[in-house]
Amino acid sequence: MLSVSFNNSRRIKMYTPQNPISGLLRLCIGRPITFIFLFVPVIVGLLLSRNFDSGTVATIQHTANVYQQEICGAIPISYAFDDGYESVYDKAFPILQKLNKEHDLNITATSYVITGKVGTEGHMTLIQLIELYNNGWEIGSHTVTHPELVDIDDKQLQKEIADSKKWLEVEGFEVFTIASPYGLYDERVVDVMKQHYYGNRTTELGLNDIPLKNPTEDLYRLKTVFFEGDMTLEEIKAWVDKAFAEGKFLIISFHRVDDIHKVEGEAKLYTTDIEEFEELTRYVLSKAQNYNIGCTDSMPTDLPPLPLK
Numbered sequence: 001m002l003s004v005s006f007n008n009s010r011r012i013k014m015y016t017p018q019n020p021i022s023g024l025l026r027l028c029i030g031r032p033i034t035f036i037f038l039f040v041p042v043i044v045g046l047l048l049s050r051n052f053d054s055g056t057v058a059t060i061q062h063t064a065n066v067y068q069q070e071i072c073g074a075i076p077i078s079y080a081f082d083d084g085y086e087s088v089y090d091k092a093f094p095i096l097q098k099l100n101k102e103h104d105l106n107i108t109a110t111s112y113v114i115t116g117k118v119g120t121e122g123h124m125t126l127i128q129l130i131e132l133y134n135n136g137w138e139i140g141s142h143t144v145t146h147p148e149l150v151d152i153d154d155k156q157l158q159k160e161i162a163d164s165k166k167w168l169e170v171e172g173f174e175v176f177t178i179a180s181p182y183g184l185y186d187e188r189v190v191d192v193m194k195q196h197y198y199g200n201r202t203t204e205l206g207l208n209d210i211p212l213k214n215p216t217e218d219l220y221r222l223k224t225v226f227f228e229g230d231m232t233l234e235e236i237k238a239w240v241d242k243a244f245a246e247g248k249f250l251i252i253s254f255h256r257v258d259d260i261h262k263v264e265g266e267a268k269l270y271t272t273d274i275e276e277f278e279e280l281t282r283y284v285l286s287k288a289q290n291y292n293i294g295c296t297d298s299m300p301t302d303l304p305p306l307p308l309k
């Protein structure tokens with residue numbers, strides 16, 4: 001049987017840009033001196049403090065470990081935030097950090113960023129992404145420009161899928177998974193993804209088997225449940241119950257997290273209420289109390305070459 005093992009994030013002790021010095025210099029160029037004195041030590045501190053414990057709520061990269069392994073009691077639930085909105089950093093991240101402190105855990109999540117939008121209005125900056133990453137988050141690709149991948153030509157497809165990864169890698173992130181914009185993919189799209197990633201999160205509704213029945217294919221068709229729009233808190237809790245009851249892997253996806261009463265127009269459809277986000281996470285943790293959180297720490301660390309065979 002194929003053994004797909006994912007890099008155990010506990011082993012990634014430091015944020016390691018391909019060229020950390022030039023990366024920092026680039027951050028400093030053109031910045032006021034106060035920026036350099038205030039932020040560079042913060043960044044260096046973050047670089048040195050990258051330290052993880054896996055939890056029941058972990059990154060898709062991290063929980064992907066369990067596909068081929070004994071699940072040793074922990075039911076994995078991953079949070080994925082699409083498009084790299086600022087509210088992920090401003091609203092969701094502080095809540096997870098608060099709960100981590102309360103429960104002495106390290107809940108992490110995956111942020112799927114549109115690399116062409118990093119630092120633009122309403123989206124997270126590179127520095128914010130680095131902070132998430134250094135707190136154990138996975139930074140995954142959501143392509144360069146968020147096109148409908150099934151409708152673009154081969155050359156463009158290659159660019160969207162490969163260049164977004166390359167961009168993230170140059171900035172120092174290790175990249176494992178991608179999420180196809182609008183959940184759109186076909187065999188041609190999957191074939192290109194297989195050259196560059198260990199998984200693709202789609203928007204297909206459902207739970208994922210542990211282990212996956214056909215990993216080399218199923219990893220590129222990971223199902224999810226979006227907690228936004230019409231999905232109520234009770235309904236998403238029922239999905240959590242189902243994952244625990246059936247021993248399956250649940251990826252809960254989001255776009256923005258905010259006070260829903262302050263959001264207007266179409267954005268409301270893609271916003272999860274901040275109080276409900278916290279309540280959901282507390283619910284997941286209460287469900288997980290009887291499980292051995294953290295047992296995925298001993299997972300193997302060798303990554304097989306791509307494409308997976």
Ligand SMILES: [Zn+2]
Binds near residue numbers: 082083
């Ligand atoms: Zn998207």
